[in-house]
Structures are given as structure tokens and as C-alpha cells.
Amino acid sequence: MAQLSSKSVLVLHGPNLNLLGLREPDHYGSDTLESINNQLKQHADDAGIGIDTFQSNHEGELVERIHSLARAPVDFIIINPAAFTHTSVALRDALSAVKIPFIEVHLSNIYARESFRHHSYFSDLAVGVISGLGARGYSLALNYAINTITRA
Numbered sequence: 001m002a003q004l005s006s007k008s009v010l011v012l013h014g015p016n017l018n019l020l021g022l023r024e025p026d027h028y029g030s031d032t033l034e035s036i037n038n039q040l041k042q043h044a045d046d047a048g049i050g051i052d053t054f055q056s057n058h059e060g061e062l063v064e065r066i067h068s069l070a071r072a073p074v075d076f077i078i079i080n081p082a083a084f085t086h087t088s089v090a091l092r093d094a095l096s097a098v099k100i101p102f103i104e105v106h107l108s109n110i111y112a113r114e115s116f117r118h119h120s121y122f123s124d125l126a127v128g129v130i131s132g133l134g135a136r137g138y139s140l141a142l143n144y145a146i147n148t149i150t151r152a
Contacts, residue, residue: 007149008050008074009142011040012065014082015057020107031135039135040142047146050074059088066094076145077102078138085110085120092121101148103141106131 013033021032037053044051052074056062062084069077077100084091085106095102104122109132123129128144130137 006050007048008052009044009076009078009145009149010065010069010074011037011051011053011138011142012062012077012079012081013053013055014062014080014084017080017082018055018057036135036138040138043139043142044146047150049146049149051142059084059090063090063094066091066098069098069100073098074100075149076100078105078141078145079103079122080105080107080138081120081122085122088121092125095122096125101127103127103144104129105137105141107134107137108132 017033020036021030033055040053041051054062054065056065062081066077077095079095079102081088081091081104085104102122102125104120104126106129110120120129127148128141130141133140
């Protein structure tokens with residue numbers, strides 16, 4: 001086990017992601033949210049980075065979690081806003097306000113799906129967007145975050 005540094009990452013999961021493994025596996029894969037979080041925690045631990053994960057089906061809870069970063073900041077955010085990607089100005093404004101770099105992650109390729117999913121309220125603020133690579137997208141985002149915050 002690596003020694004934890006003061007560097008940390010927050011992973012935010014939006015609505016319905018608590019149903020991963022059960023919900024539309026053709027779009028979202030068979031990994032559960034628990035297995036994704038466990039893999040991310042192991043990867044962060046191996047890198048000596050602190051990590052916290054948070055999932056909510058409620059927009060306000062996600063906004064409040066982001067607001068809490070004004071008092072207890074992290075170095076990087078990984079967010080899968082899920083359905084809020086296409087609807088939430090409130091989440092966008094919260095992320096903009098805390099000024100913490102973030103990567104937007106989507107399990108499915110949102111551009112290969114219904115046209116309403118093609119617009120994101122977050123992409124123009126994000127450091128990057130990973131879409132369509134399944135659970136591996138979270139690991140790729142975490143690799144980037146670790147490389148970024150350990151270089152700083």
C-alpha cells in the first residue's frame with residue numbers, strides 16, 4: 001500500500017449510475033458502481049493519491065457536494081453527470097464556481113445515441129471528455145488526474 005499524499009481526487013456519479021450492472025448493459029456494461037469505485041480506490045491508493053467517490057440521483061445533493069469543495073478542496077474532479085449532462089445548468093455553475101479541473105466521463109458513446117444526448121453543459125469547461133469506453137473511461141480519467149496533480 002502506497003503512502004497517501006495530500007493530493008486528492010473526487011469522483012462524482014450522477015443519477016441512475018447506482019443501477020450499473022442491472023441497467024441496460026448493452027449501453028453501460030456489466031460493471032457495478034461498487035466495482036468501478038473499488039478499482040478506482042485501488043488505483044489511487046497504489047499511486048499514493050487520496051480519492052473519494054459520491055453518487056446521487058438528486059441534482060441538489062451533487063451541487064452541495066461540489067459546493068463543499070470551496071471549504072475542503074480536492075486537486076481534481078472526475079464526473080459522470082449521467083442524464084444531468086444534458087439538463088443541469090446548476091451543476092455546470094457549481095463546477096465553474098469551484099474552479100477545480102475536471103474530466104467528464106460517460107460509459108456509453110453519447111454521440112452514437114439519441115440526438116438529445118449529444119449536447120453537454122459541461123464539455124466546454126472540462127479538461128477533457130471520455131465517452132464510450134465503458135468503465136475503462138474512469139480509469140483513463142484517473143490516470144490523467146494522477147499524472148496532472150503529481151506533476152504540479
